[in-house]
Amino acid sequence: xxxxTLSKLLYTLxxxxxxxxxxxxxxxxxxxxxxxxxxxxQAIVNRDIGLLYVLGVNGxxxxxxxxxxxxxxxxxxxxxxxxxxxxxxxxxxxYAMTTGIDEKVAGA
Amino acid sequence: xTLVFTGVCSHAPGITGRSERATQAQRDGLYGxxxxxxxxxxxxxxxxxILLAAEHFANFFMNNMPAYALGMGAVYEGPIEDPExxxxxxxxxxxxxxxxxxxxxxxxxxxxxxxCEEWQFDHGIMVPLHFLDPNNExxxxxxxxxxxxxxxxxxxxxxxxxxxIRRAADAVPERIALxxxxxxxxxxxxxxxxxxxxxxxxxxxxxxxxxxxxxxxDYTDAATYAEGGQGxxxxxxxxxAAAAAGGRGTLHFYEPIPIFAVGCTVATMEIV
Numbered sequence: 075x076x077x078x079t080l081s082k083l084l085y086t087l088x089x090x091x092x093x094x095x096x097x098x099x100x101x102x103x104x105x106x107x108x109x110x111x112x113x114x115x116q117a118i119v120n121r122d123i124g125l126l127y128v129l130g131v132n133g134x135x136x137x138x139x140x141x142x143x144x145x146x147x148x149x150x151x152x153x154x155x156x157x158x159x160x161x162x163x164x165x166x167x168x169y170a171m172t173t174g175i176d177e178k179v180a181g182a
Numbered sequence: 183x184t185l186v187f188t189g190v191c192s193h194a195p196g197i198t199g200r201s202e203r204a205t206q207a208q209r210d211g212l213y214g215x216x217x218x219x220x221x222x223x224x225x226x227x228x229x230x231x232i233l234l235a236a237e238h239f240a241n242f243f244m245n246n247m248p249a250y251a252l253g254m255g256a257v258y259e260g261p262i263e264d265p266e267x268x269x270x271x272x273x274x275x276x277x278x279x280x281x282x283x284x285x286x287x288x289x290x291x292x293x294x295x296x297x298c299e300e301w302q303f304d305h306g307i308m309v310p311l312h313f314l315d316p317n318n319e320x321x322x323x324x325x326x327x328x329x330x331x332x333x334x335x336x337x338x339x340x341x342x343x344x345x346x347i348r349r350a351a352d353a354v355p356e357r358i359a360l361x362x363x364x365x366x367x368x369x370x371x372x373x374x375x376x377x378x379x380x381x382x383x384x385x386x387x388x389x390x391x392x393x394x395x396x397x398x399x400d401y402t403d404a405a406t407y408a409e410g411g412q413g414x415x416x417x418x419x420x421x422x423a424a425a426a427a428g429g430r431g432t433l434h435f436y437e438p439i440p441i442f443a444v445g446c447t448v449a450t451m452e453i454v
Binding site for chain 1 (some may be wrong): 377
């Protein structure tokens with residue numbers, strides 16, 4: 075419903091150590107500060123990189139969330155590909171996928 | 183005094199964060215070019231360096247997005263990213279609020295630029311600084327052009343912004359260096375990461391090296407997105423640097439390095 079709010083949550087999380095601590099302690103409680111759809115909230119709570127990508131989160135925001143979740147680079151890229159496979163094409167924003175789902179462009 | 187140095191370079195986080203996944207030759211070539219740029223920069227004895235970046239939501243967000251911003255802080259902290267992930271240790275870089283103030287005041291005569299007494303550096307500034315100022319000795323003035331969250335500033339305004347930087351650098355008694363950082367074509371942080379349009383990059387570099395204003399400004403965002411990806415919007419920082427320097431460029435390094443997600447570029451430009 076609100077890609078802006080979803081992105082704002084991730085932006086806050088990426089740059090604020092206090093927010094990171096609250097998120098790690100109780101991710102669901104952390105999301106209550108933001109008006110999200112159930113799908114968006116679940117994507118955050120489940121650290122579902124693939125769905126967040128399909129929902130349209132800018133990669134420059136999502137990349138840092140991936141790092142926060144401890145994802146290695148190749149794994150981060152693969153989760154986005156898997157997201158498109160599971161949920162269909164990117165729904166919003168400017169970070170739509172332009173290569174094939176199984177095409178590993180960076181060799182990663 | 184005047185603008186004493188102008189350079190452009192890539193800033194992709196993989197350059198440091200995934201360094202071991204490039205080949206030795208790629209790494210040596212790129213790191214060597216950065217090292218040469220550092221020597222050239224130091225030789226101009228700058229009192230301060232304006233690092234013009236295209237930051238990635240470290241400070242600016244769609245709630246209040248400036249098209250242009252310049253730092254006016256006494257200190258700046260970075261990287262905002264996990265230092266282990268980026269493999270660049272945290273530092274407190276020193277600024278010069280008084281110098282920033284004088285530069286910004288002069289620039290405001292022709293361009294609207296937001297001033298920022300707080301600024302956290304992300305990889306867009308930290309990767310170049312890691313190579314160009316490894317010992318954290320330089321005085322830094324961060325600058326930014328919004329290249330991430332559309333609507334974006336038109337290219338002719340990026341040119342005007344570069345002209346304003348030059349006028350301000352010439353108006354203050356200090357020696358000012360300018361390093362602009364950005365990608366040419368790239369599709370960063372997406373499954374397309376590693377896609378690089380070398381032909382498009384080389385065509386852009388031809389225009390940049392010739393400092394051909396008409397051809398540098400002859401891109402639409404739609405065409406850039408199609409040919410150069412989201413990361414291609416960052417050509418704005420290179421365009422501003424060309425406007426500031428006014429001369430011809432010299433390409434020191436260009437090579438597509440997919441695991442770094444960009445055609446890695448190091449170039450300088452003559453100041454006329």
